[in-house]
Amino acid sequence: MKLSSKNLNERLETVYDAIVVGGGMGGLSAAIYLARYGLKCLVIEKGKGRSLWMQDLRNYVGLDPHTPGRDILNHATKTSLDWGADHLRGYVEEVTDEGETFAVKVKVGKKDSIYPIFRSKYVVAASGIIDHLPQLEDMQNVYDYAGYTLHVCMICDGFDMWDQKAVLIANTEGQIGAAFVLNWFTPYISVLTHGLCSVSDAMKQKLADHGYPLYEAPIAKFHGENHKLSGVELTDGTIVEATTGLVGMGSIYHNQYLKGIEGLEWDGQSLVTNDMCKTSHDRIFALGDLKKGLNQVSIAVADGTLAATQIWRNIRRASEPRKWEE
């Protein structure tokens, strides 16, 4: 059932088997499996997630490589609802471990917000990450290219950059190191720091040895049309010619709501999980970009399958067997 501020009161007494935080690629896969195991689950999705900005899913078996993320989100949301999952548009603010259950506090509505609390036996953390983009005064100018010819994922889109003139936009010296991986796909790399970090002499020398120019002035604007990049203008008036780019500026991990949970094992901002996507907490699972591993749709979808199946096993094994009784 689709929940909203109007009808969510009907579910405040429910103890869900699982609450899935984030209705992206991993979360919706988990919801489809949970629902088909006959488990009660609620997906809570804030909107504007990473997979929504994915304009083409390039490398998923059986799907047209121009399939946009938003089509998959719409389709999988509908499918999970059809199999019996609940779905709510809202922002998960906090998860509290009550022992047998979790209390999941949600902000519903960006204006005149209400803060209902839902309960579940398991939590599936599928809230992903979002890439930092260069901040310009006119963000629409960035959004015109980000996700189209200005990429954020080399595994996803490196192939589409093959032998093109590319900018690498990096905000730390560590991120500049991506140039020496990107050169598998193209050697025509200009490195832009957008004025965000200083670059050591050793790195300057290494870039020079490879023939990769370094520009340290901030970006003024992107040039091009119809989402196709043609160059980048810097604040000092330089124009760097490029038909494609990679933003390597790190990301925000959507994991704040888990910070109050004791005993969760982290590796940096990523959650550490076992081979069924269970975290170090027995009733919290983590999927996709939020956990350690490759940030790919195929992985997130498989993670959803594994987590849902382990939750089903746990609940089934603790339940009385059904007997054929008249």
Ligand code: FAD
């Ligand atoms: P997501 O799909 O991002 O889902 C997480 C969801 O959680 C989001 O919808 C978000 O809104 C929601 N959320 C976050 N915090 C909260 C909260 N507190 N409360 C409620 N909801 C919350 N991968 C590929 O395999 N192939 C590609 O070609 C490819 N191209 C890409 C192109 C672009 C431009 C981008 C940005 C990504 C691309 N990716 C690609 C990566 C892919 O999108 C991710 O790896 C994948 O979506 C991860 O799935 P996920 O379920 O972990 O996260």
Ligand code: FAD
């Ligand atoms: P969020 O982190 O989603 O939300 C901020 C706060 O709002 C939260 O802390 C919460 O309190 C509240 N909130 C959020 N959702 C809800 C809810 N459902 N109910 C109640 N409260 C809520 N953005 C664009 O706008 N246009 C683009 O074209 C665009 N293109 C992008 C392309 C790429 C490749 C990438 C990586 C990102 C793109 N973005 C785009 C995303 C942009 O960078 C922001 O991450 C995104 O817009 C975040 O939305 P937000 O400000 O609502 O922040």
Ligand code: FAD
């Ligand atoms: P396959 O997809 O079987 O690929 C292996 C290939 O190797 C085969 O095409 C075979 O011909 C070939 N091959 C084998 N030996 C050799 C050889 N020596 N030389 C050359 N080629 C060889 N899964 C789901 O997730 N959801 C479902 O709803 C679902 N429904 C199913 C319904 C049916 C009727 C069946 C039979 C399976 C279903 N499955 C379902 C399971 C799913 O099909 C498998 O899990 C999946 O195909 C496994 O992928 P795979 O690549 O390991 O093997």
